[in-house]
Structure formats: C-alpha cells, structure tokens
Amino acid sequence: MTAxxxxxxxxxxxxxxxxxxxxSLGAPVEFSRLSEIHRAYGPEGIVELPKPALITDDTQLTLFTAEGxxxxxxxxxxxxxWNPAHEVWLAYRRWLxxxxxxxxxxxPTGLLAERRLYANRSPGLATLRALANDQPPTDDVQYETANGCGGVVRTAPAGFAPTGELAYRMGCQFAALTHGHPEGWAPAGALxxxxxLLAVRRRSLGEAVDQVTGRVLRxxxxxxxxxxxxxxxxxxxxxxxxAAREARAFGRPPHTGGPSSDSIAELGAGWVAPETLAIAVYAALTHRKSAQFPDALRLAANHSGDSDSTAALTGNILGALHGTxxxxxxxxxxxxxADVIADIGYDLGATCAGEEFEEGRYLVA
Structure with missing residues (x-):
C-alpha cells in the first residue's frame, strides 16, 4: 500500500x-570557509540545527512575501x-x-502582531536601501541594480500562484523590488x-529543473x-x-566520487543569485529522496559561501516536492x-487549492 x-x-x-x-542550519557557518567549518564542527561540518534554531532575515522576508x-x-x-507586487512591497515595508x-x-495586524519577528538578523544592504524609499521602483526607475541572493531567497511563496507563468512572473517582480539586475530577479522567477511545478503540477524534480532552465534562458x-x-x-x-554502492556490495575495488562540496565550489559560492539557486538545485538533485532530506541541507550548508541562503533554497525545493x-x-x-511559518504556509497553499482559511486576517493596512 503506497502512502x-x-x-x-x-x-x-x-x-x-x-x-x-x-x-537555520546554515546561519552559524555563513561567511566561514569550509576549512573553518570543519575545524569548528568536525570533519562532517555542521550537521544539526542549533538549539534554538534561529531563522535569519531570509525566512523573515519569506513570511512577509507570503503575507503580501x-x-x-x-x-x-x-x-x-489585483496588484501582488504592490502588496508585497507594502509587506516588505512592514517587515522593515x-x-x-x-x-x-x-x-498591530498580521505579522506585525508577532513580537518574535522584531529581531534584527543582519539583512542585506541592497534590501535595506531599496525599502527605505517610500514608493516601489518602476520600470523606469530602479533603486538597486544588485544581483545578490537577497531577492531569490524570499520568493518561494510565489510558486503557489494559479499558473506556472504567473508564478515565474511574480517571482521576478517580487525580487526586482530590491534587486534590479536580471541576475538578481530572474533566478527568483526560476525558483x-x-x-x-513540484508542489502544484507535481512534476518530477529532473523534469521541473529542465523546464525552468528553458524558461529562464529568455x-x-x-x-x-x-x-x-x-x-x-x-x-x-x-x-x-x-558505482560506489555497487563496489561495496560486490566487494569490488573502492569507487570514489559522489555529491560533494567540490562540486558545489564548481558552481560558485552562492553570494549572487544564479549561484545560490544552482547550488540548491544541485543539492536537491543529488538528494531527491525524502529520507535524504537532512543530508541535502547539510550538503548545501557546508561549503565556503552563503550557507544559509543555499540551504534555505534547498529546503524550499525539497519541501515543495515532499511536503511536511x-x-x-x-x-x-x-x-x-515554526508555528507561524506553518500557519502562513497552510494559508498560502489554501489560496492555490481553493480551500477555506481565515481570509480577513490578510486584509492588513
């Protein structure tokens, strides 16, 4: 009997x-070289969520994206x-x-009533500078032309739009509110x-990655x-x-290779958005089974780069694929x-599935 x-x-x-x-897993080792991570946490690097497992501005802003x-x-x-980009801009200003x-x-209304969100987790300067303006950017006026990962890390909620093209377009728009370079907003649309494709259309991971690659190429x-x-x-x-598993099973000479931080280094460090998404996709593709989820996050966090962002996107992808x-x-x-994140997530999914939820709580000023 299948689940x-x-x-x-x-x-x-x-x-x-x-x-x-x-x-949360990647936050303690962000900015650390892999050798430094190994010295601090041992040869396997950081493998467990800290106690307490604190989120960063990446997750804070993801919540406000969902609320907007x-x-x-x-x-x-x-x-x-209907103006989702404007509502998300207002949500980001509330986050600010x-x-x-x-x-x-x-x-206070909405997320502003949650006292635990009033915590400064060192947000990126491009995001802060853009949101300091009273009005959102326009096609003619971009406040920031940044290509960092601050836009892509918060746009997973756009994936629960009614159609794939709308999801892509909104992801681009939400990221462009603070990151106006194509390399800053296109990866957000791709995410x-x-x-x-994974959560709503239920495509396989490999098929979905191929389709996204073709779309973002434009x-x-x-x-x-x-x-x-x-x-x-x-x-x-x-x-x-x-091949390594087969070698062990049949007593053959050892075979080397497999998912590694070396392969991640070939893709970059994750400080710019295209690299962040690519590293997350690599970690997910090499650990696509549900039982491999913790190891996927560990691989995505243990490298010389933006560990919390790459592991966060890996989680977004595999969570959309497998669910809770x-x-x-x-x-x-x-x-x-976790309680707030779950509540927002269920309401976000309800908009896509046509299920009832407490809609009035989202008519925030």
Whole structure:
C-alpha cells in the first residue's frame, strides 16, 4: 500500500518550513570557509540545527512575501483589485518596521502582531536601501541594480500562484523590488516556477529543473547556464555514488566520487543569485529522496559561501516536492517561529487549492 500523496496545502507548509530549517542550519557557518567549518564542527561540518534554531532575515522576508501575496489574493477575490507586487512591497515595508522597532505598536495586524519577528538578523544592504524609499521602483526607475541572493531567497511563496507563468512572473517582480539586475530577479522567477511545478503540477524534480532552465534562458542566460551545470554535476555525482554502492556490495575495488562540496565550489559560492539557486538545485538533485532530506541541507550548508541562503533554497525545493512529512521532528521542535511559518504556509497553499482559511486576517493596512 503506497502512502498518500501530500496535498498542495501540505506542500506549501513543507516548502516554507523546510526552507526555514535550511536557513537555520546554515546561519552559524555563513561567511566561514569550509576549512573553518570543519575545524569548528568536525570533519562532517555542521550537521544539526542549533538549539534554538534561529531563522535569519531570509525566512523573515519569506513570511512577509507570503503575507503580501495572500493579501493580494484576498483583495482580488473580495475587492476585485489585483496588484501582488504592490502588496508585497507594502509587506516588505512592514517587515522593515520590525527591524527598526522593539515590538508591536498599537493595534498591530498580521505579522506585525508577532513580537518574535522584531529581531534584527543582519539583512542585506541592497534590501535595506531599496525599502527605505517610500514608493516601489518602476520600470523606469530602479533603486538597486544588485544581483545578490537577497531577492531569490524570499520568493518561494510565489510558486503557489494559479499558473506556472504567473508564478515565474511574480517571482521576478517580487525580487526586482530590491534587486534590479536580471541576475538578481530572474533566478527568483526560476525558483518560483520550480516550486510551482513540484508542489502544484507535481512534476518530477529532473523534469521541473529542465523546464525552468528553458524558461529562464529568455531572461538571464547566466542563470540558465548554471542550472544546466548543476544538473550535469548532479548526474555525474549520482552515477559515481551508484558505482560506489555497487563496489561495496560486490566487494569490488573502492569507487570514489559522489555529491560533494567540490562540486558545489564548481558552481560558485552562492553570494549572487544564479549561484545560490544552482547550488540548491544541485543539492536537491543529488538528494531527491525524502529520507535524504537532512543530508541535502547539510550538503548545501557546508561549503565556503552563503550557507544559509543555499540551504534555505534547498529546503524550499525539497519541501515543495515532499511536503511536511520530510521534516525531522527534532528539528521542527527547535525551529524558531515554526508555528507561524506553518500557519502562513497552510494559508498560502489554501489560496492555490481553493480551500477555506481565515481570509480577513490578510486584509492588513
């Protein structure tokens, strides 16, 4: 008897929670060289979520992306207005207020009522500079032309749009609010489309990566090239891992190779968005089975680069693929804001699945 497939609602919660786990796992070793990680944590690097498992600005902003999109969805349903990029901009501005204040003000609504979000987790300068403006950027005026990963790390919620093309377009738009370079926003569209194909359309991971690579090529060849390189590296390392298993099983001479930080280094460090997404795709493709989820995050976190961002995107991808069943219970128990993340995730999935949820809570000012 086969296990029941997770619903879209469950996959949405899984996407956000798994991303937060990756964020938390990688946060303590961000900015560290791999050799430094090994000296601090041993030859396998960091392998367990810290206690407590604190999230970074990546997950904070992902929550506000979800709140902004759901707000746009509710307004479209009840008020016949549809401007998701504007609602997400307003949500990001609300997030900015949590970085500047000590706690909720009078009569807070939505995420602003959550005191635990009033914690500064060293957000990126490009994001802070862009959000300091009163109005969002336009096609003619871009505040920041950054290509860092600050845009892509927060756009997984766009994957729960009704269609793949809308998911891609919204992912690009949400990231471009602060990262105006094509290499800053196109990977965000690619991530959103990948999440959509996995969670909503239920494509296989390999098929979804191929489709995303073809779509993003129109907007950013760099991202498409790195995604193709990630897929090739994963195919090579998966074959080496299979050969090593066979060698052990049949008593043959040892076979070397398999998924490794060396392959990640070939793709980059993850400081710029195309590299961040490529590393996450590589980690997911080499650990696509549900039982391999913790090792996927470990691989994505243990390298010389932006460890929390690459592990967060790996979590987003595999959470969208497998749903909440993949989440280790001990990790979930220590994850900061797990209850809030789960609630937002379930509501996000409900918009896509046509299920009921408390819509009025998203009509925030």
């Amino acid at each position: 029941a497939q997770p619903t879209v609602v469950d996959r949405a919660a899984g996407c956000l929670l798994a991303g937060a786990m990756g964020d 999109y759901i707000s746009a969805w509710v307004r479209g349903k009840h008020l016949q207005t 207020s949590t970085q500047q204040g000590k706690g909720p003000g009078e009569s 959103a489309l990948l999440v959509h 907007d950013d060849p760099t991202t498409a090239s790195l995604l193709a390189a990630a897929a090739r590296a994963a195919d090579r390392d998966n074959e080496d891992a299979r 069943a993949v989440l280790p219970k001990p990790w979930l128990a220590r994850l900061e804001l």
